[in-house]
Amino acid sequence: MTANANSPVALVVGEDRYTRFVARSMLEPDDFQIVEADHADSALALFQQAQPDIVLLADMDAIATCARLRALPGGDRVPILMITDLDTERMMERAFEAGVNDLITKPLRRSALRHVVRRLLRTAQLEEALARGKKEWEATFDAVSDLIVLTDMQGRIVRCNLAAIARVGATFQNLIGQNIGPILFGYSGEGLSGLSPAPGEIELPRLGGWFDASHFLVRLASGEPGYVHIFRDVSEQRRAQLALRQSESRYRSLFEDSPMPLWEEDFSAVKRQMDELRRAGVADFRAYLTDHPAVVAAMMDSTVVLDVNRAALELYGASDKEHLLGGVSAVLGDETIPVFRDELIALAEGRLEFASEGVNYSLSGKRIDIFLRLSVVRGFEATWEKVLVAIEDITERKRLQAQMLAEQKLVDLGALAAGVAHEINSPLQVITGACDGILNRLDHFTSKPETLRKRIESIKRNGWRCAEIARALLTYARSPAGQTEPTPLNGLVHDTLLLIEHQLLSWSNIAVATDLSPDLPPLTCDRNQISQAIINLLTNARDAMPDGGEIVIRTGFAPESGRLRLQVSDNGVGIPPAARAKIFDPFFTTKVLGKGTGLGLSIVNGIVRGHGGAIEVESGEGSGTTFTILLPADGAAPAPLTALVSVSPPVGRFDDTALPVNTVYALPVKEGTL
Numbered sequence: 001m002t003a004n005a006n007s008p009v010a011l012v013v014g015e016d017r018y019t020r021f022v023a024r025s026m027l028e029p030d031d032f033q034i035v036e037a038d039h040a041d042s043a044l045a046l047f048q049q050a051q052p053d054i055v056l057l058a059d060m061d062a063i064a065t066c067a068r069l070r071a072l073p074g075g076d077r078v079p080i081l082m083i084t085d086l087d088t089e090r091m092m093e094r095a096f097e098a099g100v101n102d103l104i105t106k107p108l109r110r111s112a113l114r115h116v117v118r119r120l121l122r123t124a125q126l127e128e129a130l131a132r133g134k135k136e137w138e139a140t141f142d143a144v145s146d147l148i149v150l151t152d153m154q155g156r157i158v159r160c161n162l163a164a165i166a167r168v169g170a171t172f173q174n175l176i177g178q179n180i181g182p183i184l185f186g187y188s189g190e191g192l193s194g195l196s197p198a199p200g201e202i203e204l205p206r207l208g209g210w211f212d213a214s215h216f217l218v219r220l221a222s223g224e225p226g227y228v229h230i231f232r233d234v235s236e237q238r239r240a241q242l243a244l245r246q247s248e249s250r251y252r253s254l255f256e257d258s259p260m261p262l263w264e265e266d267f268s269a270v271k272r273q274m275d276e277l278r279r280a281g282v283a284d285f286r287a288y289l290t291d292h293p294a295v296v297a298a299m300m301d302s303t304v305v306l307d308v309n310r311a312a313l314e315l316y317g318a319s320d321k322e323h324l325l326g327g328v329s330a331v332l333g334d335e336t337i338p339v340f341r342d343e344l345i346a347l348a349e350g351r352l353e354f355a356s357e358g359v360n361y362s363l364s365g366k367r368i369d370i371f372l373r374l375s376v377v378r379g380f381e382a383t384w385e386k387v388l389v390a391i392e393d394i395t396e397r398k399r400l401q402a403q404m405l406a407e408q409k410l411v412d413l414g415a416l417a418a419g420v421a422h423e424i425n426s427p428l429q430v431i432t433g434a435c436d437g438i439l440n441r442l443d444h445f446t447s448k449p450e451t452l453r454k455r456i457e458s459i460k461r462n463g464w465r466c467a468e469i470a471r472a473l474l475t476y477a478r479s480p481a482g483q484t485e486p487t488p489l490n491g492l493v494h495d496t497l498l499l500i501e502h503q504l505l506s507w508s509n510i511a512v513a514t515d516l517s518p519d520l521p522p523l524t525c526d527r528n529q530i531s532q533a534i535i536n537l538l539t540n541a542r543d544a545m546p547d548g549g550e551i552v553i554r555t556g557f558a559p560e561s562g563r564l565r566l567q568v569s570d571n572g573v574g575i576p577p578a579a580r581a582k583i584f585d586p587f588f589t590t591k592v593l594g595k596g597t598g599l600g601l602s603i604v605n606g607i608v609r610g611h612g613g614a615i616e617v618e619s620g621e622g623s624g625t626t627f628t629i630l631l632p633a634d635g636a637a638p639a640p641l642t643a644l645v646s647v648s649p650p651v652g653r654f655d656d657t658a659l660p661v662n663t664v665y666a667l668p669v670k671e672g673t674l
Helices: 017-030 040-050 062-070 089-098 110-143 162-168 180-185 235-257 268-279 285-291 293-302 310-316 337-348 395-443 449-478 489-499 501-506 527-543 600-610
Strands: 009-013 033-037 054-057 080-084 102-105 147-152 157-160 200-204 209-219 225-233 262-266 304-308 353-361 367-376 387-393 485-487 510-516 523-525 549-558 563-570 614-619 625-632
Touching: 009 017, 009 040, 017 033, 017 110, 033 040, 040 062, 054 062, 054 110, 062 080, 062 089, 080 089, 080 110, 102 110, 110 162, 147 162, 147 180, 180 225, 209 235, 262 310, 268 285, 268 293, 268 337, 285 293, 285 337, 293 337, 310 387, 337 353, 337 367, 353 600, 367 395, 395 449, 395 600, 485 489, 485 527, 489 501, 489 510, 489 523, 489 527, 489 549, 489 563, 523 527, 527 549, 527 563, 527 600, 527 625, 600 614, 600 625
Parallel strands: 009 033, 009 054, 054 080, 080 102, 510 549
Antiparallel strands: 147 157, 147 225, 200 209, 209 225, 262 304, 262 387, 353 367, 367 387, 485 523, 549 563, 563 625, 614 625
8 A cells, every 4th residue: 555644545345356456456546545345344344443535335235335334423424436337317316315425337447436536525625624614603603792693685583693692582493583673673563674774883772782783785595685783782882981971071060160270281292201211211300300401391392281271261361272272381480490390300200199389470471379289180190191280379378478477577576686685685794794804903903814815705705696696686687588598407497596595595394405417408498487487386396395395406308309307396295186187277276265376387387388398297195296397408419518606615505606797617517405
């Protein structure tokens, strides 16, 4: 046998050995594998064993053998060729009825036999492929979740898939032949009069939902024209779209009708620019954006204003939205550029919300003090395509705050004047007493050089003490409101304590200590306002310790955030949990009637926010309170800081004592107890 393992197998059945030999000799050259059986019983056994691709029947009872083969598993798929001496019409009818695929008469001719065998094999392969394709198509047809229904031109159902059967709630047998109208569309009558051939969404109450319907003309298996109807359930999408439209409508209504000016902006271009900077190696965006104002300006220009509400139009004096949709730069001034930079830094650091005070300008050029809140809209965290900016006009509040601070300053100056008069009186008594002693000794010629030097040094030291107190008072009184300048934070703490030293002396049961970090970067601030904040926090701490205690003032620097830290701590009664959320509200106080106005902490909060900072509070009932003020420092890294300190021995309760006005010694700030 010359055939290989992949060659087709032919089973030749017949009692006549010569016929089998002829068939084998004709097919083997074509690489057929030939197996032979000399009677029907052995043929059945070989059929199951060899699983032939074709059977050639040449026995006397070929028709009966064919019927028996067809009854075997897989026998219905194998082509059977009958080799016969007769080809009468009656015999051919019986053969085909038994399952014979074709007949060939003796004597066998090689070309004819090979042609018939090849044709039968190709036909069998084609039928097998068609059967396999039909099964695959039917499996796919039934696996599709869309409802698929085939009808004739009169609307009678010819076929439908499992999804349609399940949705309708009927059996396949019950649906076949039924009209599609009552079954799917819920109307009675014949035909497709209720069906629009145009595709689109349609409600099918009979099926309880909305469907995207498609209808196609096809030719049915019968050869007649018909329709294939495909229904995709879009009820959930439709409900989601409806909910989205309602949500968008509510959002639009809230957006437009909000009394607060709102801007809807697109920061996606800014996001792309920041991603490019990250890929280029930028890690510290705070330092980078501070050092590259041109990049900040470019990001500002790439910010797109999507929409503004009516309140924004009124605030900025715009008659039409188009006047503000050109970009944010139309309302920004030089004072707001740092605030926009801080917005970018917050976004770069992963903070999707930001709040700060700033300055805007109306389209007519009017200055507007604002408090803005920026937040990336939920769902757009990855792209920043939608950012909501709420603007609060605090111009009048700032004016009232400035007026309040000015009035408070006058009150403080009155209180400080009395304290300064008392504080200066002590060194003046020392000076006059020392002078009287010197004059007396000169009159009696009893003065020794060493004694004279000590008295003169005492006069000098106390004179500088008076001068330093006067300098601190003049600095506080003369500093214009709203003027900012780089200021050493430790020096500011020193001056503030110097001014209220007399008041501190009256707190006989309270100790005040300092813990000031050296080498802090400078703070650009309104020194009067920061002094006022320190005084208010000290007063608040004193009132929290009716039985005495200790107040500690600490300074420090957080390099990761670039912020200076100023803390005022006490070990007093603490703040009740219910009151902590309200302590910065104007006129809120936990003190008894007549002991407080409730404005102290509100003023402190306003001062800190006005400087772009934040204030935090930690407190526990009976365990004291710590207020922490965080303020943006100048520059990216600490720089050496000096304070006014004396080279002579300390006098009074301060470690940092008096120096002549306008004299600065490059000595670090000391720490100590007041």
